[in-house]
Amino acid sequence: xxxxRCHVCGSTHTKKNGVRKGVQLYKCQxxxxxxxxxxxxxxxxxxxxxxxxxxxxxxLSERFGMSxxxxxxxLQGIKREWVQPPLxxxxxxxxxxxxxxxxxxxxxxxxxxxxxxxxxxxxxxETVKDYEDAVSSIKGRGYTIRGLIIDGKQSxxxxxxxxxxxxxxFHMKQIIRRYLTQNPKMHASxxxxxxxxxLHKANEADFKKDYQEWKEKWKNTIDHKSLHKDxxxxxxxxxxxxxxxxxxxYLPYLFTYQREDCNGMPNTNNKIEGTFTDLKKxxxxxxxxxxxxxxxxxxxxxxxxxxxLSMGKQEPR
Numbered sequence: 001x002x003x004x005r006c007h008v009c010g011s012t013h014t015k016k017n018g019v020r021k022g023v024q025l026y027k028c029q030x031x032x033x034x035x036x037x038x039x040x041x042x043x044x045x046x047x048x049x050x051x052x053x054x055x056x057x058x059x060l061s062e063r064f065g066m067s068x069x070x071x072x073x074x075l076q077g078i079k080r081e082w083v084q085p086p087l088x089x090x091x092x093x094x095x096x097x098x099x100x101x102x103x104x105x106x107x108x109x110x111x112x113x114x115x116x117x118x119x120x121x122x123x124x125x126e127t128v129k130d131y132e133d134a135v136s137s138i139k140g141r142g143y144t145i146r147g148l149i150i151d152g153k154q155s156x157x158x159x160x161x162x163x164x165x166x167x168x169x170f171h172m173k174q175i176i177r178r179y180l181t182q183n184p185k186m187h188a189s190x191x192x193x194x195x196x197x198x199l200h201k202a203n204e205a206d207f208k209k210d211y212q213e214w215k216e217k218w219k220n221t222i223d224h225k226s227l228h229k230d231x232x233x234x235x236x237x238x239x240x241x242x243x244x245x246x247x248x249x250y251l252p253y254l255f256t257y258q259r260e261d262c263n264g265m266p267n268t269n270n271k272i273e274g275t276f277t278d279l280k281k282x283x284x285x286x287x288x289x290x291x292x293x294x295x296x297x298x299x300x301x302x303x304x305x306x307x308x309l310s311m312g313k314q315e316p317r
Contacts, residue, residue, distance in 0.1 A: 005062045008033040043078050050075060051300050054285040076293075080300035082120050084137055090144035092166075092265045093118060094272035095134060096151055097126045098280070104291060106279075106298055109134050110272050111143075112265070116309045117302045118143060122295055128155050135160065147262055151269050157253060164262050167253040168269040169199050175250075179243035188218040189240055196247065200267060204255035211247070275305070 003012040006028035017027035017034055027034045041064050049055050055063065060071045092112040099105040107130050109119035119134045131153075138145060147164035150156055151171040176196045180189045195210055202210075215222065222241060225233040235241050257265040279301050283289070289297060 004035075004065055006031060006033055006035070008035075043074070046071075046074060047078050047080070047300060048304075050286075051282060051297065052304060054282055056285060078296075080296045080303060082299040082302055084119060084141060085306065087118060087138065087141040087143035090146055092147045092149060092262075093135075093138065093145050094149045094266075094269050095131060096269055096272045096276070097123060097130075098276040100283075100294070104294070107131070107134055108272060108275065108302075109138060110275060112149070112271060114309055115271060115275065115305075117306055120299070120302055122298075126153065128153075128159055131156055132159065147256065147265050149266060149269050149272075152250075154249060164256050164259070164265070165253050166256040166262075166265055166267060167250045168267075169254060170268045170270065172199060172247070172250055172254060173197060175246050176243050179239045179246070186221070186237070186240065188214075188221045188237070189243075191218070192240070192243060192247075199254065204258055207255070208251070211251070215244070 004014045004026045005012050006014055009028060009031040011028055011030040013029045014026045015029060017025045019025065020036075025034060025036055046060070046064070049060060049063065057068055057071050057075075060066075061068045064071070066074075091114075094110040094112060095107075097105045097107045103124050105123045105126065107119070107121045107123050107126075108117060110116065111118055118138050121130065121134065123130050131150075135145065135148070145163060147166060148160055149166045149168060150160075151168040152175065157165055157167075173196055176193060180193050184190050184193055191214055195207075195214060199207065221237060222244065224236045226236045228234045255267075256262055257267045279298065282301060283294070283297060286297065
């Protein structure tokens with residue numbers, strides 16, 4: 001049974017204590033404090049407590065002196081819908097998707113300088129068209145894209161060949177670790193992993209030189225084949241070759257940020273990853289949301305983020 005919580009001592013050992021001017025009064029049986037039912041709270045304050053302060057339905061009920069059902073009903077009536085905003089200026093754009101389950105995700109574009117959301121879309125899967133729509137929308141609303149920072153979907157690099165594209169170096173390291181493991185046993189694998197681990201400290205010329213020397217040193221190991229059960233010859237160290245082939249593909253995009261016309265471009269997608277982390281931390285406090293409520297919550301999160309970043313800050317230059 002729902003019990004009013006005392007505004008002074010926090011006890012739920014309360015009882016009704018008459019009505020004054022049509023408003024129910026309550027008395028705390030622990031401290032003797034008498035108080036009125038409920039607290040007038042605006043939609044904005046209720047939503048901010050729910051989303052920004054990460055309070056659960058139960059906590060909101062206790063805080064504002066309303067039943068759980070009333071809190072749910074009021075939250076349901078609060079509309080939060082993201083509309084792609086008008087844009088101006090120019091800058092480098094982070095693009096990425098994060099998922100909840102296998103068929104619900106959010107594609108996000110962030111301005112690198114300010115961290116402001118430039119584009120948001122709910123997606124079922126990560127397709128090239130989703131990214132094309134994002135870039136087209138951003139350009140169409142008045143923003144000049146100086147370059148893109150993305151994290152590995154290979155088809156995107158050809159799609160956006162007209163832009164300066166930076167492959168996230170952190171994700172490059174993750175790809176190599178996935179193939180070679182965190183603690184590889186082979187000397188060739190150890191050296192390749194060590195080389196890629198230094199990626200963020202290297203300049204393009206030195207890294208390419210060291211990588212070429214690695215390939216020449218371990219050519220026999222890389223190209224070695226052995227007879228498999230199917231009676232055919234296959235490369236013996238397939239995971240090592242997969243790591244090398246992946247690095248070969250992304251190598252032209254790993255040092256875009258070092259070019260003269262890309263001054264200020266980051267070498268990782270850390271800014272967008274941090275935003276996704278904050279979003280998921282907020283959502284984790286509200287488990288069990290329906291898909292529509294989750295969309296509303298996510299829209300509200302980015303609306304609040306955009307508003308907070310706009311206060312006292314200039315638009316991206």
